[in-house]
Amino acid sequence: MACEHVDRCCMKRGNSMWHDRFRTMWLLALAFALMLVLAACGGDDEDTADDAEETDATEEDDSDDSADAAGDGELDEATVLIVPNTGTLAAMAAAENGYWIDHGVDVDLRIIESGSQIVQAVGAGEGDFGLTNAAAAGIPASRAGGLDLVAVVPALNNPFWISYMERATFIGLADSGIDPDDPETLRGKSIAIHEGTLLDTYVRSFLAEHGMGEDDVEFVNIPFTEVAVSLEQGLIDAGITYEPYGSQILREQGDAVVPISRGGPYSSDINIYASTEQYVDENPEIVEKVILGLLEGSQFARQDTEGAADILLRYLEGVEQEDVIEA
Structure with a gap:
């Protein structure tokens, strides 16, 4: 396999360019979030009271609907493929803490040896979603090879790094x-x-x-x-x-x-969960449920290090909690 040498100076310029873009996107996202907060707080007291009553009623309806769905056993099903490392903690937490079940989807979580194998499995219909990389053997390579894979949601990444x-x-x-x-x-x-x-x-x-x-x-x-x-x-x-x-x-x-x-800075560790265009088009509700569970799993993994370590240990053999926390 040919060596993929990247000139150091070019790498630095690329990092700077991506850093500027990332910072701009982050600021725009922050501004948008602040607009939403201000809009939510801008109503008068009467509107707030009405909204509270409507929210309570909605929550009661949602609770009843969830209870009915659970009683009837009406859960969607999906298969998610992951690799055995710390980058897949969000999926493990979503499964172990019941986040996916809460959203109405029963996920079959399977461990595969590598991201490149996951890409092939998802493309062949052997999995509905799979963890892979935005580079390497991930989305670009799979699409170049004729697979209609698309990114669905980012995985548990470090938002401060791109070419790292x-x-x-x-x-x-x-x-x-x-x-x-x-x-x-x-x-x-x-x-x-x-x-x-x-x-x-x-x-x-x-x-x-x-x-x-x-x-x-x-x-x-x-x-x-x-x-x-x-x-x-x-x-x-x-x-x-x-x-x-x-x-x-x-x-x-x-x-x-x-x-x-x-x-x-020897590789680009930006992981994503991918699916096929066909699956995403035909199953938008399941896609949304899987994404919500992963986002809750990511939040848990970032906020509760020891709890996340305990979950990871259920999937990996020979690893101690201190190894996970050290990592």
């Missing part, structure tokens, strides 16, 4: 001769990458930043969930994985490993 990746940890064996302060020591080493993922892009960009390419190292295609055991058994010299697995490796293997890089 937080959830990746690049780790080496301490006795392999790798010096974290000298990337040149990676030459000739075996490095585990998960081909076709953001981790793949991250390593290639990291090497390019330090004057190296794929001919200077030995790439080994290993799923990111198996990097820990591969390092422990000495099958590779270095490997990259998502969080919280990186924190787990550093905790469990201690002085036997060294962190080469954690996060950095």
Whole structure:
């Protein structure tokens, strides 16, 4: 696979341009939100009282409708595909805390090995929604390949970064001769990458930043969930994985490993939930319910770190709460 080297100066200019656009969009969104608040507060007392009575009546009606729907078992159904890492906490929380059920949709949450596999599965109708990336093997690549995927809602992202990746940890064996302060020591080493993922892009960009390419190292295609055991058994010299697995490796293997890089501007970690155009057109109500559940899940994950960690542990094996919080 060809190295996707991006000139550092161009990257800086791109980051600046995207930062300006992001800041403008954020300010517009804030102004719009303030307008809504002012409009909501602008009525006289009589209108407010009338609105309160109407709201109470509406809530009672909604409560009755929800009770009737629950009693009749009338729930829509949807399948959501995710990968096992911290970026999918919103979906896990929506399922575990009952947010989707509250909105009237019974979601079958399934864990798939990688975002590229999710794209193919959703495109083939094996899932209604799936977590993928806005770049890499995500939406642009899928549409170029003939799949009619569209972004439905952002995932649990960091709103302050665009050309940056937080959830990746690049780790080496301490006795392999790798010096974290000298990337040149990676030459000739075996490095585990998960081909076709953001981790793949991250390593290639990291090497390019330090004057190296794929001919200077030995790439080994290993799923990111198996990097820990591969390092422990000495099958590779270095490997990259998502969080919280990186924190787990550093905790469990201690002085036997060294962190080469954690996060950095080597990939674009902007995750989204996608579906097909056909599904979105034919099922707008289900799409809305799934989005609302994900938004509530995102809010929970950001506000209750320990609670979110407990939920993640139900889906990931061998990970401790401290790993999730550290991540």
